[in-house]
Amino acid sequence: MAGESTRAVGSRVWTIPNVLSMLRLALVPVFLVLIVVGGYVSALVVLVVASLSDLLDGYLARRLGQVTRLGQLLDPAADRLYIFAALVGLAANGLVPWWIVVVIVARDVFLLVLGVVLASHGYGPLPVHQLGKVATFALFFGVPVIMLGLAFPSAQPVTEPVGWAVTLWGAFLYWWAGVIYAIETARVIRIPRVADDSRSDTLGEGG
Structure with missing residues (x-):
């Protein structure tokens, strides 16, 4: 099973799941700015969109056979960046x-x-x-x-x-x-x- 999983991981960059992950990463600065300026409702909307795209790119990667090494790096990186952005933005406003x-x-x-x-x-x-x-x-x-x-x-x-x-x-x-x-x-x-x-x-x- 492990060998099959390894062979299934590709090295392509421009796949649909990877593009979705890149777009999710591109929204991180927008998310941070919205928190800093106090637009918490808008920030939550961005976070929901990012979360839905996370679920979608994971589904598409498996469905289309487009699991890649880049995607395996981008997904956890995006999760961490959203957590960091939220904490930094809230801390900058003295809320945490x-x-x-x-x-x-x-x-x-x-x-x-x-x-x-x-x-x-x-x-x-x-x-x-x-x-x-x-x-x-x-x-x-x-x-x-x-x-x-x-x-x-x-x-x-x-x-x-x-x-x-x-x-x-x-x-x-x-x-x-x-x-x-x-x-x-x-x-x-x-x-x-x-x-x-x-x-x-x-x-x-x-x-």
Whole structure:
């Protein structure tokens, strides 16, 4: 099954799903500006459009057999950028504390460092852990719920505590997944050394 999945991943750039992903990325600055100027209703509309295009490009990629490596990179990148844009915009307006922005961004910087370490040992990125997917979903749900209360103040008594609870839980899971990635990275980069040591022992015995 793994071999089939690998063969199904193409290297094309200009596919319908990839174009949708690019358009979704192009809307990130618009989304950020709308939040900064206080257009929360419009920002939520952009977010809904982006989310629907995310579902559509995933469906089309599978339906048309157009799953590509670029698409696999663009989709999670877009999700993270929308989360970052929402948090930065809200923090800029003093509606959320900057420390939550730092916590989320620092975790992805941490993963970037792990990626560099893996690359330096000849490995590609680690497979996405299920916990990381849950964390991203929690953040992608919690932050818009906070925005929903800003767009419709009458709903704020409900949306604010729910949004913050889910967002904080997502941030915790985000870092928990990061720790798991760090442990896995440490395990993986030891493999060549162990193999080399075994090879050296075998050569020594043979001599």
